[in-house]
Amino acid sequence: MNAHRQVAAVLSVLSFGLGQLYNRQYMKGLILLLVEVVGLSYFINNLSHAIWGLVTLGKTPTHFETINGVATTVKGDHSIFLMLGGLITLLLLFLFVAAYVMNIKDAYRTGKKREEGHKPANIVESVRYVMDKRFPEIFLSIPILGVLFVTILPIIFTMLIAFTNYSGPDNLPPAKVLKWVGFRTFHDLIMFKTWSYTFFHILGWTIVWAVVATFTTYMGGVLVALLVNQKGIRLKGMWRTIFIIPYAIPQLVSLLVMKNMFNGQFGPINQYLGYFGLGKLPWLTDPTMAKITVIIVNMWVGIPVSMILIMGVLTAIPKDLYEAAEVDGASAFMKFRLITMPFILFTTAPLLIIQFAGNINNFNVIFLLTKGDPVNGKFQYGGSTDLLVTWLYKLTLDQQKYNIAAAVGIIIFIMIASLSIWSYRKTRSFKEEDMIQ
């Protein structure tokens, strides 16, 4: 009679809610039984089809059938929808299994309580317990479900695309049925000359861009912030406002205006150079010059953000450090090198990494300013200033090479994720959270 926990657990293994019923938690048991009924009916109807869809990606493509000279569309299998449907069903199955495990655990725990002589909680007590003691979990479960279906699912879906032959013009559902091709897409991207040349060149420029763009905007921000904060500078508020304006204008406006300003023949910048008797510069039309131009423009866009951050940090530096340094006879540069800069770096290191990761994917600046041009005859659908992310955009929207684009996307993700995690763990602010009180 004292083996309540085993009996309850075994009954719950047989079916949701049986163990709870055995434990005389009738309401809870009935609710769990209902979950079982709904879940089973759904999976019996859908699971086999979902798995079939995921494994085969469909059999019959959509086609036309002509009946008395009138063609009608006969719907077949749409590989993409099958893949998505399969993924959704699998995610639901995962949730169902999780609930199943929890129901067994619950029956076991209640059984144990009974053995110890407690009365099992009735439904009101159970609800109250959950609301009091387990409130955070309950509250978080809703966003977690949202994240599961709105974030995780599309990410998995995108990754799966890289392992299919989903690409235009010949393999587009619903007229064609997709196939799983394993790692062939990655192999093509890295080994196949047509793609690899473009890929590695664009990858190289992406890394150069990310490093240079991050460094220039960060150091520029430090410089401007220090300048504005100098003793004896008047109208600090006005300077701050002036420097923040570039950040306040939407990039969609300012960068498209810039694009026209830098036009080699008709842009005002070259016109002015002409007035001063200087030669015209090929701002956006020469491959190397265009790279320099995007970096300069990115500084103009990015410095305000760093400036604001660093101004905030500067106010937090204890004044007595500087006073002590002055007593010791430190020069202004020494104070900057030994007090200001370490302090700024320490506080903003995580932000620096975020900015770096953001610059790897800095779509706006490149796309709006140059569209990745000037065109490069050696590249596959790419231009000299294309980053991986803008190239990916072109591959997807202009060329419909979804599988290659998905593979590039995965590679970007791996790059950014590994770099971020590695460098974040190395920063001192992560290790010594309590250094600054």
Place this chain on the structure above:
Amino acid sequence: MKKSLSMLAAVSAVALTVTACSSTPEETAKPSAAAATEAPKATAAATAAATTDTDMGLKPEAGAKLVVWDAPDQKAFIESMAKQFEAKYKVPVKFEEVNPPDQPAKLTADGPAGVAADVTVIPHDNLGKMVSANLYLPNDVFADQTKKENAEAAVQGATFNNTLFGYPKSVETYALIYNKDLVKTAPKSFDDVVAFAKTYNDPGKNKFAFMFDIGNFYFDYAFLAGPGGYVFGKNGTDKTDIGLNNDGAVAGAKFFASLKKDVLPVKSGDVTYDIKKGLFTSGKLAMDLNGPWTILDYKNAKINIGVAPIPTINGKPAVSFAGIKILGVNAYTKYPNAAKLFAHFATSQAAQLENFKISGQLPSNKAAAEDATVKNDELATGFLQQLKTSQAMPSIPEMGNIWTPMGAALGDIWNDGKDPKATLDNAVKQIKDTNAATK
């Protein structure tokens, strides 16, 4: 379930494409082209078939509502058609602005998901690609009428694998649009253009004799094809036979590169559709290589314009890309009958004439092309003359692999004076690689 799936598909599509930006104006300069091997022959003998504008007993579905995608410059015309159509069939039609070059990608994604327009424009160089993806319903009910009433070339352009898919709406090609106040008579040959440029050009003041969209192969083709280059052999159907690096094409590219020194001393990236438009409408640019889609803007700017065939190149007529604009019925439309009726209705003789009056689009309908309003229109005649020496844009799926490599190659030749032969060889190799890679 279906609904949530398409929602999820949409969400994932967004995830897949990172971010989408609104298209910049120069995308409108991309060819929204289509093809007609030759203009509807304006001869009296043309069988101006009596238009049998019947609806073949086709009835729109109960409760049908249609959405039409078309270019911004077609808004007035489509909305006028929509009014008449609603009066006749009691079916409301909504116009949505989508640039034809953007439509293939949009329809590919939205069509199967059931959220695309019912009637769309088929940019004719995309026809093969789109039909291979089963995105259009064949033009079956009205096939005989369409074939009888439209110019042979237009019907050809709307046909793929011997099935008629589209409803031809208008024919177009680019020609020399010139400012009559600056150029008295249109130049016959490019030597005249060079001579005029010597007297007129002043880059410091942004005054130029002649401009074209240098980095866009759609326009560059005229220089390559005149001396003997071609895209695909066998009337644009043989994907293995690419003639963009033969002796003719190389000679054409050499001539094309020579224009930089004599006529247009700017980098290819600096000439955009907007900049050309600005210069032309402010009276600084004398001649522009462009299509009928710009006429409306130029007229509104009160420029006294004329249209002439493209000047000859080394004594040979320039061969431009020609096209037809075609309406197509989305294969996933909920109301196929109503959509077919509208596509037919908006491309009838009367409709094409109205379109000509509203937006200057040249009719593909034989009877409409014979109409006095078209015949007496000076601008239309200029384009029609150029159409006679134009070539249909190929519509096989591999056409999509041509634009980027060729634009890049010609840009290199123009900007950096690279060797035409080697650069074109490389571009053709790239096209072949891509064709092979998309197996």
